[in-house]
Amino acid sequence: MVKKIITFLILATLVSCSSSKPTIATTKKAAAVQRPRVATTKKPAYSKPIGKNYPSTNNTTEVIQSTSKTVVTTDLVNNYILQFKDIAMGNMQKYGIPASIILAQGILESGAGKGDLAIDANNHFGIKCHNDWLGESVRHDDDSAQECFRKYTEASESYRDHALFLVGKKRYASLFTYEKDDYKAWAKGLRACGYATDPNYPDKLISYIERYNLHQYDCQVTGRNYKPFEKSVATKSSTPISTSNTSSNDLSLYEVQKGDTLYSISKKFNVLVDDLKQKNNLSDNALSVGQKLKVK
Template identity: 35%
Template sequence: MSIKRKYSRRKKASFPAILAGFLLILAAFVFSIRQLSQPVETTQVAGVTNEELNRKEFIEKLVPHAKELQKGYGVLPSIILGQAALESNFGQSQLASEYKNLFGIKAYGNVPKVALDTQEFVNEQYITIKGEFKVYDSWEASMDDHTMLFVNGVNWDPQKYEPVLLAKNYKVAANALQEAGYATDPQYADKIISMIEEYNLMQYD
């Protein structure tokens, strides 16, 4: 007696189901690639990048001492903060991070110093030269020396930065800095003003 075997028919997967599965796998793959390729420094948290957070933290760290210097000597905090941010790239430059010099203040005479490459605007073009810069123990010490430069001027011109101290707003002070020759950059005043306005530094004046 022969035994008849029953074979169950396999149900063929429908085309829509196959397509849906393929699209699901593709979406998961694309999402994974995007997550892996996302740079850490530009990851956004509540609409603010890590870089922006670091810049705000840098400014907030300097604000209390900048206000103290304003009370003692009259220099506008917005100018201190704007210059510090511009000159040091928010504390990230080698001169600022390793040698605590926030303002690119040059070294003269027998003081702690370091020689680093720097760009100067000469004969209508930027050139790279080796400059000697002061070395400080802290950012606060750098801020103190920066303010005293405004107060005391230089040996050959004690009133060199007096217009900066007398300025009642950041625009006048920034232009006074450029006129006094603080930096060789012909756009220096504009850059300081833009920095102050972008980060609303005049709120501390």
């Protein structure tokens, strides 16, 4: 019994004396939580568009009054000519109508392609329906309200119909007795045959032909040499614009000289014939030597 007690005490002593290091709980270091990567881009620096430097041109503005009132520029008219000159020359070869007259009428009647009829109906010559027209039509105010005008699917059809219209109508037969390239005779003849009611219609056509050198296309068809109108008239004048033919007190007045016409004066001062007539309350083109005209 004593041995058991001694053994128990020894064991108890050993247990109490045995030293053990406190247990340290070790954990793995938590994985670092990474923030999501945000893609950042710099806002591109704004660069102002670089404009093209176009050559300066004398791009004047004028109003064309035909079946509608249209404001056009010189560049617009030149672009119109480039677009339709080949068709005009083709019609001259086929039908005998001067290309210059075709283009001048197209410019005037369509407002260089920007008039109401040209845009709405591809009608570039102001041709009305008449009894023999079986195609589409549009209504437009002209001499009377809501008159019937021919409508085409494209502008080239209007050019072809214009040629057929002149060739096919007896009242225009006298036009084809003129020389193909006599644009002045054709311009006056169109008015005389009743194509337009405007008494200034011939002057307007001639003005476009000579300002834009449309006669060159007649010469390309006939094979004749062409001399630009602007250069042909730029000769030294024996009566320059000075105090001898303008008022010494008012440079806006011009004194009519022998041989002057409204058209020649309009070219000299770069104004339209219609503007000259309006400024001076003229009802016709008659002038008298010594007459003073407002030109500015």
